[in-house]
Amino acid sequence: MTKSNFFKKPFFGYFRELSVVIIGVTVTFGGSALFSSINGNKQLSYYYGSIKTEMEYNLQQLENAVIYHEKAFDSAYYLRHTPTDSLSQDSLIKKSSYYNNQKQLISVIYSTHEMKPRIGAFDSFKLSGMMPHSKEPDVLLKLVTCYADIDDFKDDNNSIMKLRVDAIFKVVSSISTLKPMPKSDIEIIKHPENFDFFMILSNESHYETLHQTASKLIEDYKSCIAAINNCRYVRRNK
Numbered sequence: 001m002t003k004s005n006f007f008k009k010p011f012f013g014y015f016r017e018l019s020v021v022i023i024g025v026t027v028t029f030g031g032s033a034l035f036s037s038i039n040g041n042k043q044l045s046y047y048y049g050s051i052k053t054e055m056e057y058n059l060q061q062l063e064n065a066v067i068y069h070e071k072a073f074d075s076a077y078y079l080r081h082t083p084t085d086s087l088s089q090d091s092l093i094k095k096s097s098y099y100n101n102q103k104q105l106i107s108v109i110y111s112t113h114e115m116k117p118r119i120g121a122f123d124s125f126k127l128s129g130m131m132p133h134s135k136e137p138d139v140l141l142k143l144v145t146c147y148a149d150i151d152d153f154k155d156d157n158n159s160i161m162k163l164r165v166d167a168i169f170k171v172v173s174s175i176s177t178l179k180p181m182p183k184s185d186i187e188i189i190k191h192p193e194n195f196d197f198f199m200i201l202s203n204e205s206h207y208e209t210l211h212q213t214a215s216k217l218i219e220d221y222k223s224c225i226a227a228i229n230n231c232r233y234v235r236r237n238k
Contacts, residue, residue, distance in 0.1 A: 043130050044233040050121035051143065052228045058117040058150055059221045062214050065157065068113035069211035075108045076204035079189070087186050109189070109201055110168055112161040115154040122147050136231045142224040149220065153213055160206050167197040 079087070122143065125131060134140055171194050178191055189198055228234055 040130070040133050041233060043128070044134055047121070047125040047128065047130060048139075048228055048231060048233045051125060052225060052234065054118045054121040055146065055221055055225050055228070059218065059225070061115060061117055062150070062153075062218050062221060065113055065115060065153075065214040066211060066218065068111075069207045069214065071108045072113075073204050073207035073211055076202045076207055079198065080202035080204060084190060087190060109185070112164050112168075113157070114161050115150075115157045117150045117154055119147060119151075134233070136227075136233070139224075139227045139231050142220075142227055146217075146220055146224045149217055153210075153217060156213070157210055160210065163200050167200045171197045 131140065171188060174193070175188065178188075178193060188194060189201070
């Protein structure tokens with residue numbers, strides 16, 4: 001063996017082995033990154049799908065709120081703008097501009113509508129650490145905005161409903177002590193000792209504002225749900 005052959009053979013042998021190792025490492029890390037990307041996309045698909053279902057539930061809550069506050073506004077407007085002497089039990093039963101002659105105004109007066117939106121899926125998404133990996137910034141912005149807005153609406157709505165609940169409870173629990181003893185719902189509403197109850201029922205500005213806010217939120221929620229349906233993480237599963 002010559003001196004040159006002595007150095008050539010080991011060098012090329014080591015070079016081949018080193019090349020195999022480098023290629024192996026590259027393939028391993030490349031495959032790992034690809035697997036991580038696929039796994040991440042699956043997780044994002046799961047979270048976006050769960051959030052979509054949750055938002056559809058919240059949308060139904062908002063639609064119910066719009067129906068309720070439309071009726072509450074109608075009854076409030078009627079009570080405030082109808083002269084006290086003209087209010088009668090018969091008028092309460094028959095008033096039906098929004099009820100298609102199927103609902104009694106009196107049932108609205110003694111009812112409330114509490115908002116209980118769901119936030120579990122969105123909270124899980126935030127805590128998962130996957131949010132920064134989403135490549136849908138516009139959808140994320142819509143999500144954050146919708147969840148923040150419905151939380152604000154829930155607080156405003158439920159604070160008004162608490163006033164109604166407290167007033168209704170006070171009236172119902174004190175009916176037997178009223179003098180003279182009321183003989184009908186209209187006499188309960190018109191009784192001087194129930195003035196606070198009447199004022200809460202007849203404050204149409206509360207219900208008009210809540211109705212408008214809920215209506216705007218419905219449009220925002222529909223837009224957000226449509227954006228989720230069209231995002232890459234949900235669209236690929238269709």
